[in-house]
Amino acid sequence: MNTPDKRPVSISKQALRRMPVYLQYLKKLQAEGFCVVASPAVARALDLGEVQVRKDLAAVSSVQGTPKKGFPIKKLIADIEAFLGCNDVRRAVLVGAGSLGRALLSYGGFEQYGLNIVAAFDSNDSLIGRLICGRHIFPPDHIADVCREKGIRIGIITVPADQAQTVCDRLVEGGILAVWNFAPVRLSAPKHILVQNENMAASLALLSRHLRARLNGIG
Amino acid sequence: MNTPDKRPVSISKQALRRMPVYLQYLKKLQAEGFCVVASPAVARALDLGEVQVRKDLAAVSSVQGTPKKGFPIKKLIADIEAFLGCNDVRRAVLVGAGSLGRALLSYGGFEQYGLNIVAAFDSNDSLIGRLICGRHIFPPDHIADVCREKGIRIGIITVPADQAQTVCDRLVEGGILAVWNFAPVRLSAPKHILVQNENMAASLALLSRHLRARLNGIG
DNA sequence: TAGATTGTTAATCGATTAACAATC
DNA sequence: TAGATTGTTAATCGATTAACAATC
Missing domain, CATH: 3.40.50.720 (NAD(P)-binding Rossmann-like Domain)
Known part of the structure; x- marks a missing residue:
């Protein structure tokens, strides 16, 4: 179960539009067998700013990223899906x-x-x-x-x-x-x-x- | 023939995205037999801000709008089409x-x-x-x-x-x-x-x- | 430890909106 | 003329980017 409303996560409209893009990419990484990813890598892959990605991911992630490592992909996927409401059909x-x-x-x-x-x-x-x-x-x-x-x-x-x-x-x-x-x-x-x-x-x-x-x- | 490069018209990305919306609406008005339209009317019809429409139209129009009347629809359509490059196939x-x-x-x-x-x-x-x-x-x-x-x-x-x-x-x-x-x-x-x-x-x-x-x- | 990455605060950039004088 | 609409300058709002201390 997902943390039910930790806070009324505020996020810019633009950031919201980027979420499906992150989701897509994270799923691809997962399919390739990766477990962890850091924002600079995501930024490079998706041609976005490092800070932007860092901020976007921080906004939706339920766990803190680990310095020098990044975020656990599986958790991040679940968080974005929950955030976007992919689960409620x-x-x-x-x-x-x-x-x-x-x-x-x-x-x-x-x-x-x-x-x-x-x-x-x-x-x-x-x-x-x-x-x-x-x-x-x-x-x-x-x-x-x-x-x-x-x-x-x-x-x-x-x-x-x-x-x-x-x-x-x-x-x-x-x-x-x-x-x-x-x-x-x-x-x-x-x-x-x-x-x-x-x-x-x-x-x-x-x-x-x-x-x-x-x-x-x-x- | 359209004024070839009066100035390198600068316009926001967002405004550029709105141009096809204006174009669509202006064509509809023209089809209904109207010849002139003022920005407040356009704003109301498209649910946009008055100032925004005024600014957008001013940016692409080759003629000044007439206070109390507005813009000649035919000319405006031609200007937006030229601006968007609808003419060069x-x-x-x-x-x-x-x-x-x-x-x-x-x-x-x-x-x-x-x-x-x-x-x-x-x-x-x-x-x-x-x-x-x-x-x-x-x-x-x-x-x-x-x-x-x-x-x-x-x-x-x-x-x-x-x-x-x-x-x-x-x-x-x-x-x-x-x-x-x-x-x-x-x-x-x-x-x-x-x-x-x-x-x-x-x-x-x-x-x-x-x-x-x-x-x-x-x- | 050193170095990469994190989260966050402050500065910048861009776009929208408010205000107003000019005009038909 | 009076009133609506124009074009434009200044103020506001929102989003991105730069800077930096904290952390593994």
């Missing part, structure tokens, strides 16, 4: 079984973080009733009912932009608490609902501009 | 035609930002030679050759984690300048290569922890 539904939706359905990697997609919805009649990657496809007007019945907390939106708001409303109606939005629109939702936008265009913009700078010698 | 290749790879191949939205995926690679024999979403699938050992021949600058990696580094090396060998990496690993590449990691696990971590806080009343 969270059931989610996905709306929009188009290509992106299916990609997410078939991707097994999210289970590692406790996300379990239990059902999917699509307005396409030819999909309804079918099983895609092991999930039943329901028609969109069942969204609220299914969510309520199964006590779902997370909704994943992978429909086109113009349908996203309607879908969001139905999810909220069904008692969802968090929305992971892949549609390129801002959704409006009650304040207590967390809307996390996945914005690939933003990344693309960054990439595109970097490239431009390189080619033109601007930046 | 950049050809890219994609490696890994699994479910995520196909999702990206079938997604038309990136063309809006000047990204054009011209070929794909996969090690699965049953896919090689086929056409997926209009792109030919080649075997992985042609990566470097194809990139060199076609003068490709961007490589998109959607293979499993353990193959990503090899793929990256081949792309670099083929003269790629930027890598958009969807595999959950840090890639090592020469310093002049831009590696942009698309990290959905990071978003999921944020979402998951928020949800946890809400449910447990931590934060």
